[in-house]
Amino acid sequence: MLSSQKHLFQLPDDIVYLNCAYMSPFLRSVEEAGIKGISRKRNPGSIRSADFFSEAEEIRIKLGSIINASPRQIAIIPSASYGLKSVVNNLPVNNGKYAITVSEEFPSGYYSILNWCKKNNKELKVISPPGSLHERGKNWNDKILEAINTGTAVVIISSIHWADGTKFDLQKIGERCKEVNALFVVDGTQSVGALPIDVVTYHIDALVCAGYKWLLAPYSIGFAYFSEYFNEGVPLEDTWMNKSNASNFARLASYVDKYKEGAARYNAGEFSNFILTPMFNTALEQIITWEVNLIQDYCSDLIKPLVQVLKEKVFWIEDESYRTNHLFGFLLPQNLSSTHFLEKLEERNIFVSIRGDAIRVSAHLYNTESDIEALTEILTTL
Numbered sequence: 001m002l003s004s005q006k007h008l009f010q011l012p013d014d015i016v017y018l019n020c021a022y023m024s025p026f027l028r029s030v031e032e033a034g035i036k037g038i039s040r041k042r043n044p045g046s047i048r049s050a051d052f053f054s055e056a057e058e059i060r061i062k063l064g065s066i067i068n069a070s071p072r073q074i075a076i077i078p079s080a081s082y083g084l085k086s087v088v089n090n091l092p093v094n095n096g097k098y099a100i101t102v103s104e105e106f107p108s109g110y111y112s113i114l115n116w117c118k119k120n121n122k123e124l125k126v127i128s129p130p131g132s133l134h135e136r137g138k139n140w141n142d143k144i145l146e147a148i149n150t151g152t153a154v155v156i157i158s159s160i161h162w163a164d165g166t167k168f169d170l171q172k173i174g175e176r177c178k179e180v181n182a183l184f185v186v187d188g189t190q191s192v193g194a195l196p197i198d199v200v201t202y203h204i205d206a207l208v209c210a211g212y213k214w215l216l217a218p219y220s221i222g223f224a225y226f227s228e229y230f231n232e233g234v235p236l237e238d239t240w241m242n243k244s245n246a247s248n249f250a251r252l253a254s255y256v257d258k259y260k261e262g263a264a265r266y267n268a269g270e271f272s273n274f275i276l277t278p279m280f281n282t283a284l285e286q287i288i289t290w291e292v293n294l295i296q297d298y299c300s301d302l303i304k305p306l307v308q309v310l311k312e313k314v315f316w317i318e319d320e321s322y323r324t325n326h327l328f329g330f331l332l333p334q335n336l337s338s339t340h341f342l343e344k345l346e347e348r349n350i351f352v353s354i355r356g357d358a359i360r361v362s363a364h365l366y367n368t369e370s371d372i373e374a375l376t377e378i379l380t381t382l
Helices: 028-040 051-067 080-088 107-119 136-147 170-179 276-290 292-312 338-347 369-381
Strands: 074-077 098-102 123-127 152-158 183-187 206-210 222-226 327-331 353-355 358-362
Touching: 028 276, 051 074, 051 222, 051 276, 074 080, 080 107, 080 183, 080 206, 080 222, 098 107, 098 136, 107 123, 107 152, 123 136, 136 152, 136 170, 152 170, 170 183, 276 292, 292 369, 338 369
Parallel strands: 098 123, 098 152, 152 183, 183 206
Antiparallel strands: 074 222, 206 222, 327 358, 353 358
């Protein structure tokens, strides 16, 4: 069982940061890796041709171990939207009449699939949550599964709902997609690194993920997993780095049509960024050392007192089986002012997010019992 890892971060002692879903703080080790990367540019002669690829390969191996994927099927990308655009550009246009997403999906996913539908004369079906809060997560998942049929071309959703942490049953959705020959695309930005995810078990065809949240990486770097279905697709860029002869700098002008194997064609240009990739690599090494399932377990134990207070005070919170422990939302009772509540949080330097109607709390290993006590103290005085 993990204990608090606050000593590995540099968060100020006078704040309560329950907002990793907004942006994670840097680990000390990640910050140090970035400083070394900056310093390295002082002497470019120390950067060898092999270095353009070696660190990125280490990253792919680590990511593969986290999501149960072959490293060759992983690309390094600058953002989730970059990965989503690469995916939708290569969806089959002669398979199914419509696409499926969920209500209030993160904008990058919604816009990507909406524009694909407009371009290819498909219908976009948006599955809303049920009107009742009773068993909301279960009933929402049931609605999604019922909507998937032989007319479905693709299902594109986040692994959990980014606003309130509602857990989507990826395994059942993936199995249903496979039954009807629909592709399954997942944005894992709000869970990969803090919640176990298995692209094989869940039958995920493409998984995209920004790195600056639960992967503890810098802004502007992330990854995408592409199943073998996409191995012959068309990438967004014609960068030299993704071609089969890229490692031979002396022969780069010997032009070739062939890409590197697997998902390498979808790498962003200059993916070997000598500042960001060492930071990303260092963050992944720490996450693997901790183990993702143990991060989730730590958050589960940490938030128990908070969940108890929320239920006692009649704040709505999703049933345990359909919410995550690292990220969840709750609703204030109608007689309480959200403005007043937020003012109280600000007075105590407590950081959470407001997403839609939900107060979103997102914890990590740097959070302690005292952080939870500070938030519950305010809740008990409302």
